[in-house]
Amino acid sequence: MVKIVDVAEAAQVSVATVSRALNNNARVDPVLVERVREAAERLGYRPNAVARNLRRQGTRVWALIITDINNPFYTAVARGVEDRAQEAGYSVLLCNTDEDQAKEDRYLQVAAQERVAGVILAPRSTVSDTSILEANGIPLVVVDRQLDREADFITGASFEGAVMATEHLIREGWQRPACITRPSDTDTTEQRRKGYEDVVRRHGLPETVRHVPFHTDGGVSAIRELFDGDDPPDSLLTVDSMLALGALTEVQRRGLRPGRDVGIIGFDDAVWTTVVDPPLSVVAQPAYEIGAEAARLLVRRIRGLGPATPQTLIMSTTLILRGSSRRVRRR
Template sequence: MIKIVDVAREAGVAPSTVSRALNNHPTVGEEYVRRVKVAAEKLGYRPNGVARSLRRQSTDFIALIIPDIGNHFHTAVARGVEDVAREAGLSVLLCNSDEDAAKEATYIGVALSEKVAGVLLCPHNSDSDISLLTENSIPVVAIDRTLGENIDAVTTDSVHGAREATAHLIREGWTRPGCSAGPTDIETAKWRAQGYVEAVLAAGGEPIVEHGTFDQQGGADTAAALLDREDPPDSLFVSSEQMALGVLAELKRRGLEPGRDIGILTFDDTPWAQLIYPPMTVVEQPAYDVGAKAARMLVERIRGGSRLEARQVSLPTRLIVRGSSLR
């Protein structure tokens, strides 16, 4: 079995330098890192993960706890996390919480018992209990939603995105935009509803909001409730792409065509958004960048960044106009 001393001899460095170089420690210069990695590759050296974990009392795994890997946004986030983690020599444990607080708590317990090096969490809400992790000095970075001022977080500017999208509907001549909103206890849903309300009020209109679950059934239910009103909206801002699928199903059931009978747009760009007719107007979020940025922040914490001030990063959204919202 090839050992660290063998790599050190091949690279012409001290064994301690090999360990630091392979872990991308900032005290090792680029040339030494290159020499060590070339030597390790030539000799076929593989770190002994079990022994290293016992020494550090942690593994080379990080946990990613997200609501739904079937959601395109979370899939792209996970890819960003994985790419950065792999560069840092870390592997990712993927957990689906299904927007269930109890399931989320279970996975937090699993992360602790498995001695993960850190946790990336898309929390059900800002009150999610991460005390098991913080009390055991396991760094945490929140994704898409926040966990208070003392925890790192990477989000997108949902308020601005929703406000811009709703204002677009109004500029197109839709006079009564409604909002198919997510659950009231989820931060992103509240932000998007807030942006919608701000745009409607700024135009002198009356907000029309129905809240539902962040899934297809929630979209169908909120669309039905909005369209069954005595004075229904003539257009819809939808809070998520999964809800949008349910909204589209309800519109089809009623024989309503987007862009002709009713305007519609949604948060999150997805592969299907350009394939339907007319194509769906969307608020694009930089999902991959959210995952990558959060993973980099977590790696910094794992490598000794505990003294850093908590960072709250908000990435911009982008409105992509297609046929579904045009009048």
């Protein structure tokens, strides 16, 4: 059976453009409309009108599209979404993109084709294309990372959290803090980098930033290079819990003790942070609450009760101080 993706490929346009063209959307270039219709006719594509109309009456399924199910932050977000969805009578389809833009695009296409009632998305980057949802009238709420287009958005206070964490390191007497962060097209981690840089500049300290790709060794290589350099850092701010694990791994390999030889503070209060020795200081995000609030907003959008303009909610972060960043002087 010919699918909409086949038409898109034949017409050399996006699935969203095919959907808009076949639904007589006035914003589509007439040249593209003609190309899409010609491709659809040539391939024999016929939308299933009965199934489409049934779906438009209201499916009871949401798509939750996140970037990394192994990240405890997203696990907590997913729990918040699911709990509120169940209360409202919806089921949740969990989609894990593995920080892969192509996988994210496919999941968005599936969500549109299946006419889900709504989508909650943690985008891979600021330029993720969600136009296919708009073309199909599917409400969208974005969590954690902002898009460069208008959409309902809920996140934690990343910049402020990084400022609190870096100020704490300096108050404890660490004078060469470094920031271990993610690719620069990831909005949330960029906010954390900027918070770090704001503090060290105000204190006249050197800036040391290392960008670590997703799905690597947890930043171990970058941290190893830092410590092997001519002017190694005496403390580290890591922008997520996976990088914090990488930092602890390398520090332990070198025989260094957090809090005495090096200060370490990370983002997200994962369950393991209290069982390492010493326990890890963190900037805790209200991950469950972010998911729950995203679900509440999506329900309002589905029911046509939300505000006319997209809403942005930035939820407070909390600095939790433990032994990894509190400086213990050598005797």
